[in-house]
Amino acid sequence: MYEITQLKNGARIVSAHLPHMASVCMGVWAGTGSRHESLAQNGVSHFIEHVLFKGTKTRNAKEISEAVEGVGGYLNAFTAEENTCYYAKASADRFGVLADVLMDMYLNPAFDPDEFEKEREVIKEELAMYMDQPSQRVLEVLNEVLWPNHPLGRCITGTEASLDGLKVSTLKRFWKNHYNASNTIIVVVGPIPHQKVVGKLRKHTKHLPAGNSRKYIPMRDRQVQPQVRVRSQRSEQVQLAFGIKTCSRHGENRYALRILNTMLGENMSSRLFQRLREDHGLAYSVYSNLGYFHDAGFLTIAAGIDASHIEQALTLIHQTLNEFKENKPSRKELRQSRDYLIGQLDLHLENTENHMIWLGEQILGYGTCFPVETIRDRLTRTTPEQIRAAAREYFQPNNLNLAVIGKVAKSRFSGIHHWLS
Numbered sequence: 001m002y003e004i005t006q007l008k009n010g011a012r013i014v015s016a017h018l019p020h021m022a023s024v025c026m027g028v029w030a031g032t033g034s035r036h037e038s039l040a041q042n043g044v045s046h047f048i049e050h051v052l053f054k055g056t057k058t059r060n061a062k063e064i065s066e067a068v069e070g071v072g073g074y075l076n077a078f079t080a081e082e083n084t085c086y087y088a089k090a091s092a093d094r095f096g097v098l099a100d101v102l103m104d105m106y107l108n109p110a111f112d113p114d115e116f117e118k119e120r121e122v123i124k125e126e127l128a129m130y131m132d133q134p135s136q137r138v139l140e141v142l143n144e145v146l147w148p149n150h151p152l153g154r155c156i157t158g159t160e161a162s163l164d165g166l167k168v169s170t171l172k173r174f175w176k177n178h179y180n181a182s183n184t185i186i187v188v189v190g191p192i193p194h195q196k197v198v199g200k201l202r203k204h205t206k207h208l209p210a211g212n213s214r215k216y217i218p219m220r221d222r223q224v225q226p227q228v229r230v231r232s233q234r235s236e237q238v239q240l241a242f243g244i245k246t247c248s249r250h251g252e253n254r255y256a257l258r259i260l261n262t263m264l265g266e267n268m269s270s271r272l273f274q275r276l277r278e279d280h281g282l283a284y285s286v287y288s289n290l291g292y293f294h295d296a297g298f299l300t301i302a303a304g305i306d307a308s309h310i311e312q313a314l315t316l317i318h319q320t321l322n323e324f325k326e327n328k329p330s331r332k333e334l335r336q337s338r339d340y341l342i343g344q345l346d347l348h349l350e351n352t353e354n355h356m357i358w359l360g361e362q363i364l365g366y367g368t369c370f371p372v373e374t375i376r377d378r379l380t381r382t383t384p385e386q387i388r389a390a391a392r393e394y395f396q397p398n399n400l401n402l403a404v405i406g407k408v409a410k411s412r413f414s415g416i417h418h419w420l421s
Helices: 042-050 061-068 093-107 113-131 133-147 162-166 168-180 194-205 254-266 271-279 307-326 331-348 350-367 372-378 384-394 410-418
Strands: 001-005 012-017 023-030 074-079 084-091 183-188 227-233 236-247 286-291 299-303 400-406
Touching: 001 194, 012 042, 012 168, 012 194, 012 350, 023 093, 023 350, 042 074, 042 084, 042 113, 061 074, 061 093, 061 410, 074 093, 084 350, 093 183, 113 133, 113 162, 113 227, 133 227, 133 236, 133 299, 162 331, 168 236, 168 271, 183 350, 227 410, 236 307, 254 271, 254 286, 254 299, 254 307, 254 331, 254 372, 254 384, 271 286, 271 299, 271 307, 299 307, 307 410, 331 350, 331 372, 331 384, 400 410
Parallel strands: 012 183, 227 400
Antiparallel strands: 001 012, 023 084, 023 183, 074 084, 236 299, 236 400, 286 299
């Protein structure tokens, strides 16, 4: 289903030929993101993402959007810690339009000074929007606690101060250093054969400059005890976000952790959702999820709680985490969680956009794409003993971090240092 062609200049073209699909989604990925930035550059990757939509040497911003939207498609992008993606989706017979527009944006950004200054203010508004949402802001604070004095601990969007310090020349230099052939992959998912995809893209990719994949500061974990950070803010709820350090995306425990996380808080059947929301009515929103990097990983538990219920909620979360350490999950719970994950993966890949993102993340993260059958097999072979072993390895005091947003005193969380002992 998946084919990869590496061109002479180092760029890779990846495709999934899905003849039954009506749409095609194309993504152009740069293997660079916020963790490649210095402190002074904080926010530059995300800023470049915005600027590439503001015009090229032959198209202005309106012409870029009209070219794709005018044929019934849409255009978008996102910046993460380790990659940046520009993508578009439309009817398969419009693939040529998508390729021309996306590659023009990627290869020929205008970096117009006037557009740069306007977009600086737009990004500041985006930052303000996130900071006005306590449920989002608490995750930014958690990153600061998890990865102190490291690019992973900084906001991808940057700060007002760092955004004010960026210049057009900074963006141009970063783009030139990171947007090169060896650091670029192009992913196409839809009813188009691989050779046709490669044939269409060769005329564009030959213009990618040579270069090397960019390095970043490795993450060296020095945490020895739980860390807590409380930010006072007037709000109706107290937002809690736990971050538990785990393995990287390459760790052998990742499949056990994937199932454990589903049991813990990924869906409405999970233990945390049932206990905090259904049994005790303590939260409307409570969930857990996993995050992976090349050399680090974490599990997040987040909930919005009334200040009067904090101690009860903390106790229930504490009890739930310790249960995974003390007892193996039942075969029934394991089977249900595994089948949920496999079912969600199948549903996810029915969409060409989701499929494109899944492929791009795998190629950049692992250098290859694992067949769906391999993932199903690894999940199926995961045992209750492996899940308990993962909980015992990671649910330890020196891996625990807590961020809090709300009108609450830090002293109410002093007992966190005795958790998971």
